[in-house]
Amino acid sequence: xxxxxxxxxxxxxxxxxxxxxxxxxxxxxxxxxxxxxxxxxxxxxxxxxxxxxxxxxxxxxxxxxxxxxxxxxxxxxxxxxxxxxxxxxxxxxxxxxxxxxxxxxxxxxxxxxxxxxxxxxxxxxxxxxxxxxxxxxxxxxxxxxxxxxxxxxxxxxxxxxxxxxxxxxxxxxxxxxxxxxxxxxxxxxxxxxxxxxxxxxxxxxxxxxxxxxxxxxxxxxxxxxxxxxxxxxxxxxxxxxxxxxxxxxxxxxxxxxxxxxxxxxxxxxxxxxxxxxxxxxxxxxxxxxxxxx
Amino acid sequence: xxxxxxxxxxxxxxxxxxxxxxxxxxxxxxxxxxxxxxxxxxxxxxxxxxxxxxxxxxxxxxxxxxxxxxxxxxxxxxxxxxxxxxxxxxxxxxxxxxxxxxxxxxxxxxxxxxxxxxxxxxxxxxxxxxxxxxxxxxxxxxxxxxxxxxxxxxxxxxxxxxxxxxxxxxxxxxxxxxxxxxxxxxxxxxxxxxxxxxxxxxxxxxxxxxxxxxxxxxxxxxxxxxxxxxxxxxxxxxxxxxxxxxxxxxxxxxxxxxxxxxxxxxxxxxxxxxxxxxxxxxxxxxxxxxxxxxxxxxxxxxxxxxxxxxxxxxxxxxxxx
Numbered sequence: 090x091x092x093x094x095x096x097x098x099x100x101x102x103x104x105x106x107x108x109x110x111x112x113x114x115x116x117x118x119x120x121x122x123x124x125x126x127x128x129x130x131x132x133x134x135x136x137x138x139x140x141x142x143x144x145x146x147x148x149x150x151x152x153x154x155x156x157x158x159x160x161x162x163x164x165x166x167x168x169x170x171x172x173x174x175x176x177x178x179x180x181x182x183x184x185x186x187x188x189x190x191x192x193x194x195x196x197x198x199x200x201x202x203x204x205x206x207x208x209x210x211x212x213x214x215x216x217x218x219x220x221x222x223x224x225x226x227x228x229x230x231x232x233x234x235x236x237x238x239x240x241x242x243x244x245x246x247x248x249x250x251x252x253x254x255x256x257x258x259x260x261x262x263x264x265x266x267x268x269x270x271x272x273x274x275x276x277x278x279x280x281x282x283x284x285x286x287x288x289x290x291x292x293x294x295x296x297x298x299x300x301x302x303x304x305x306x307x308x309x310x311x312x313x314x315x316x317x318x319x320x321x322x323x324x325x326x327x328x329x330x331x332x333x334x335x336x337x338x339x340x341x342x343x344x345x346x347x348x349x350x351x352x353x354x355x356x357x358x359x360x361x362x363x364x365x366x367x368x369x370x371x372x373x374x375x376x377x378x379x380x381x382x
Numbered sequence: 383x384x385x386x387x388x389x390x391x392x393x394x395x396x397x398x399x400x401x402x403x404x405x406x407x408x409x410x411x412x413x414x415x416x417x418x419x420x421x422x423x424x425x426x427x428x429x430x431x432x433x434x435x436x437x438x439x440x441x442x443x444x445x446x447x448x449x450x451x452x453x454x455x456x457x458x459x460x461x462x463x464x465x466x467x468x469x470x471x472x473x474x475x476x477x478x479x480x481x482x483x484x485x486x487x488x489x490x491x492x493x494x495x496x497x498x499x500x501x502x503x504x505x506x507x508x509x510x511x512x513x514x515x516x517x518x519x520x521x522x523x524x525x526x527x528x529x530x531x532x533x534x535x536x537x538x539x540x541x542x543x544x545x546x547x548x549x550x551x552x553x554x555x556x557x558x559x560x561x562x563x564x565x566x567x568x569x570x571x572x573x574x575x576x577x578x579x580x581x582x583x584x585x586x587x588x589x590x591x592x593x594x595x596x597x598x599x600x601x602x603x604x605x606x607x608x609x610x611x612x613x614x615x616x617x618x619x620x621x622x623x624x625x626x627x628x629x630x631x632x633x634x635x636x637x638x639x640x641x642x643x644x645x646x647x648x649x650x651x652x653x654x655x656x657x658x659x660x661x662x663x664x665x666x667x668x669x670x671x672x673x674x675x676x677x678x679x680x681x682x683x684x685x686x687x688x689x690x691x692x693x694x695x696x697x698x699x700x701x702x703x
Contacts, residue, residue, distance in 0.1 A: 279549075280466045280497070293487045
């Protein structure tokens with residue numbers, strides 16, 4: 090009897106503990122997005138367990154084999170397994186997406202929140218962001234790629250620079266609202282300095298828009314990686330990324346459609362998954378949308 | 383006894399659309415140690431602006447004049463670092479709306495210990511012990527457990543208690559309470575006022591209670607300062623002020639309080655509205671609404687005059703009468 094009561098108590102407590110997580114898991118598109126992203130992430134992490142084929146091993150005898158039982162996604166012009174390449178390519182593509190999302194999130198959040206707090210910094214920073222945003226991401230990446238050489242590092246830097254302005258603007262807008270709230274004033278009244286207010290009050294309360302923004306940047310970065318690889322300034326071969334598999338397959342698009350198709354599907358699914366995740370997060374974390382979910 | 387805080391000719395001006403707008407004009411008053419000073423006035427009369435100016439928390443671009451003497455220094459001329467030590471340390475403040483005064487993403491413990499760390503260098507277990515003590519002092523039951531909760535689990539009254547706990551964390555000499563009960567239920571209001579009074583006694587601090595509610599002021603304050611349109615119009619010991627107001631504005635305000643023992647169909651009101659701060663009114667700013675206004679009231683701003691027994695009023699015609 091008492092044990093049952095205790096068990097009931099903990100169940101109740103647990104139900105109250107993660108209300109946001111529970112609401113997210115009830116959100117339809119978030120669930121679909123989560124499944125998509127998880128499948129791709131697991132595939133990337135467990136690539137060696139899923140296939141024992143080396144994604145860079147060339148087998149000239151098996152060139153241009155269409156998808157079959159032996160070659161799940163077919164083979165490319167060097168006889169490499171497209172299946173293995175898509176699996177291993179997920180690592181690089183998702184890594185670039187994650188790195189760009191994290192970097193642009195961190196830099197953008199700092200710039201946004203600091204500009205909101207220090208009005209003197211604001212004008213300068215926001216004009217700088219305008220200048221950066223006016224520069225097309227692709228052109229920026231081509232320039233940086235030319236300057237630093239084609240490497241995933243320069244790609245990450247270029248894409249980060251391209252996406253920082255959006256994040257900074259969104260975060261600045263949120264921080265400007267929060268900065269006027271009573272608890273920030275209350276912190277100031279208890280003697281907190283500007284830096285403390287930024288780090289303890291503004292930044293943590295801007296987390297939801299930041300998280301939402303980062304999922305979208307993740308999706309854009311995967312798409313941009315593909316686009317940049319397609320025009321030859323992505324991560325250099327032979328290491329596979331979804332973008333450069335598509336790029337290499339482009340000359341054989343008609344005869345060996347499978348080389349482009351499968352990484353293409355992977356790119357679409359990853360972008361779709363991240364976008365759905367972001368939509369779900371936005372719906373659940375935005376207090377104005379609480380009623381519908 | 384020398385005053386704890388001495389405000390001299392405090393002027394606060396904001397930049398308006400057409401030049402400078404005066405929010406507080408020539409406010410002079412003192413707060414004695416252990417005294418409860420009430421500040422009354424309609425919204426826009428400059429009560430809160432005065433309080434925030436004492437702490438140097440006026441928005442940037444505000445023009446501020448006069449002096450705020452505290453502990454041998456002028457707070458208005460203190461460097462920012464020294465001012466931060468005063469805020470929350472020597473002078474603390476409680477706000478009107480407890481629902482929005484606590485950071486939703488930090489636990490109660492985080493928010494109380496933040497002040498302790500800032501001003502007393504207390505961290506870890508020592509800070510936590512002190513935080514439990516503080517929650518006990520403000521009568522939050524089961525303090526040790528509630529410490530780890532987030533603000534949304536608490537009611538408005540409890541949050542206001544937490545705000546008071548944060549304010550008294552460093553045993554301030556002066557507590558400024560800006561409409562601390564306005565957002566609360568009537569029953570909770572009385573509890574919070576009782577708590578403030580008890581803490582004032584226990585900690586030996588002065589309290590500056592800002593309110594538009596004359597009932598709250600009458601119950602709490604020893605001295606009362608009445609503000610109207612940025613000016614102090616009357617300053618008097620509470621009992622004397624409520625017994626015999628000297629300024630017409632105070633008198634009309636008191637008349638507008640509903641009587642407890644009789645039904646009144648319509649309460650007397652003060653005709654007109656508080657003037658727009660940008661509006662220029664020569665002479666006495668209450669003149670357009672004053673039933674006793676005379677020709678002389680329009681000529682020059684009336685001075686704040688001594689009226690005996692520690693009373694001040696800004697209405698020369700009535701004082702002469």
